[in-house]
Amino acid sequence: xxxxxxxxxxxxxxxxxxxxxxxxxxxxxxxxxxxxxxxxxxxxxxxxxxxxxxxxxxxxxxxxxxxxxxxxxxxxxxxxxxxxxxxxxxxxxxxxxxxxxxxxxxxxxxxxxxxxxxxxxxxxxxxxxxxxxxxxxxxxxxxxxxxxxxxxxxxxx
Numbered sequence: 001x002x003x004x005x006x007x008x009x010x011x012x013x014x015x016x017x018x019x020x021x022x023x024x025x026x027x028x029x030x031x032x033x034x035x036x037x038x039x040x041x042x043x044x045x046x047x048x049x050x051x052x053x054x055x056x057x058x059x060x061x062x063x064x065x066x067x068x069x070x071x072x073x074x075x076x077x078x079x080x081x082x083x084x085x086x087x088x089x090x091x092x093x094x095x096x097x098x099x100x101x102x103x104x105x106x107x108x109x110x111x112x113x114x115x116x117x118x119x120x121x122x123x124x125x126x127x128x129x130x131x132x133x134x135x136x137x138x139x140x141x142x143x144x145x146x147x148x149x150x151x152x153x154x155x156x157x
Contacts, residue, residue: 038091039122048113051080056156060087065152082152090151097140097147102131103143117157 041058052071059065062113063084068077100121108114114135121129133141145157 037123037125039124040120042120042122044116044118045157047082054156056154058082058152063087065154067154080153086151090147093147093151094144097143098138099140099144099147100129102140104131106131106136106138108135114134137150 038060043056046053055068057066117133118133148156
């Protein structure tokens with residue numbers, strides 16, 4: 001009788017594990033984006049009081065990046081282009097790291113002056129995903145920072 005119980009528990013456990021993996025894979029493919037889904041990604045970062053504000057607008061419609069730095073003494077704007085290959089690499093890795101599913105808010109309430117990052121993703125279907133990070137960040141944040149640098153050549157995050 002004891003062996004039979006163990007066998008049933010083992011079978012049920014395997015079935016549950018397979019179900020969880022299957023649901024995760026389905027969720028990944030349902031929520032995955034491609035370069036045809038994204039219109040723009042706007043990112044604004046500031047590292048604290050009296051630090052410059054950096055603004056990036058990544059436009060997937062014309063494969064361009066607008067980079068702007070602003071503070072009391074400086075106001076510079078520049079533009080660069082990126083390739084379709086860069087865009088595809090970015091979106092593929094962004095899907096891998098769950099960038100498009102990040103929560104709307106990551107915040108450390110006990111911080112008075114910390115780094116903030118405001119991300120606004122506009123999709124071609126008219127929907128908008130906004131993400132605000134203030135002194136707290138998603139666990140894949142550093143990986144996505146590498147992806148932005150690899151694809152676009154800027155330390156955006």
